[in-house]
Amino acid sequence: MGKRYAVFGHPVSHSLSPRIHAAFARQAGIALDYVAIDAPDFAAALDAFDGDGANVTLPHKAAAAAACATLGEAARRCGVANTLTRRGGGWHGDNTDGIGLVRDLTGRLGLDLRGRRTLLLGAGGGARGVAPALLDAGVADLFVVNRTPARADALADMLGTPDRVHPRYFDDLATLGEFDLIVNATSATRGAEGFPALPMSLAGPRSAAVDLSYGEAAVAFLAWGRAAGVRDAVDGLGMLVEQAAESFRLWHGLLPDTAPVYAALRERDAVLVSAD
Numbered sequence: 001m002g003k004r005y006a007v008f009g010h011p012v013s014h015s016l017s018p019r020i021h022a023a024f025a026r027q028a029g030i031a032l033d034y035v036a037i038d039a040p041d042f043a044a045a046l047d048a049f050d051g052d053g054a055n056v057t058l059p060h061k062a063a064a065a066a067a068c069a070t071l072g073e074a075a076r077r078c079g080v081a082n083t084l085t086r087r088g089g090g091w092h093g094d095n096t097d098g099i100g101l102v103r104d105l106t107g108r109l110g111l112d113l114r115g116r117r118t119l120l121l122g123a124g125g126g127a128r129g130v131a132p133a134l135l136d137a138g139v140a141d142l143f144v145v146n147r148t149p150a151r152a153d154a155l156a157d158m159l160g161t162p163d164r165v166h167p168r169y170f171d172d173l174a175t176l177g178e179f180d181l182i183v184n185a186t187s188a189t190r191g192a193e194g195f196p197a198l199p200m201s202l203a204g205p206r207s208a209a210v211d212l213s214y215g216e217a218a219v220a221f222l223a224w225g226r227a228a229g230v231r232d233a234v235d236g237l238g239m240l241v242e243q244a245a246e247s248f249r250l251w252h253g254l255l256p257d258t259a260p261v262y263a264a265l266r267e268r269d270a271v272l273v274s275a276d
């Protein structure tokens with residue numbers, strides 16, 4: 001038996017991570033065991049786990065960062081971790097969501113993010129994970145809009161670049177003009193209230209609308225984007241594969257070829273739409 005890994009989340013039964021890591025391991029000729037662990041109580045579940053590394057997904061990414069003895073730069077900058085590696089007696093935490101999103105957009109989709117006027121919807125774990133990487137990728141102004149204003153302010157403060165990062169509120173959306181890149185990092189469609197109405201004025205024919213979710217959870221936002229006439233409407237499946245690849249690299253020292261794994265998952269899109 002090779003090394004042992006797990007993804008912790010709640011719920012987690014539909015997670016694609018075990019399948020993705022198994023595919024990467026086959027590619028690399030590495031033996032590993034990777035399972036999904038449903039964790040209502042993250043700290044207790046992590047304590048009970050004696051494996052070598054873990055991915056952490058909703059809603060535990062901030063708890064994961066807090067559970068780490070040390071943090072890599074990306075996790076430290078955003079306060080959320082999705083990749084844990086056992087080091088000595090404790091855990092080392094990284095965040096690969098941001099690099100995963102940027103690689104999907106710039107690599108697979110060939111988008112140039114430099115100078116793009118960007119709107120980030122949401123200020124929770126997902127938004128915090130990707131915001132530093134978007135800034136590093138060279139987006140121009142980054143507007144952060146969140147239902148709870150204090151969290152947009154807190155994320156903007158955390159990013160520490162007040163000249164480029166602007167917290168705004170849902171009520172302001174109609175006055176913000178058009179964006180080149182609109183990233184939905186809210187969990188709105190997963191909640192009972194459904195997805196909030198967004199003004200069409202946010203998007204135009206050169207815009208890209210990107211949802212960090214995939215399957216059913218991405219449908220409402222991407223439908224809005226298409227109705228608003230965006231050039232690219234992108235769900236989070238590619239980001240999911242890319243963040244997994246970067247986790248794999250951190251654990252095993254090899255960056256997998258993501259294209260065949262992404263293609264195989266995309267083929268099962270009909271299944272995904274009903275699964276998550």
Ligand code: ATR
Nearest residue numbers: 122123124125126127147148151186187188191193
């Ligand atoms: P995640 O890790 O998915 O980001 P989270 O930390 O709970 O999960 O954050 C969820 C995000 O979706 C938050 O930005 C949340 O807004 P609040 O900070 O105001 O809670 C946003 N969100 C969830 N449901 C929403 C809704 N119905 N309308 C608008 N925003 C919503």
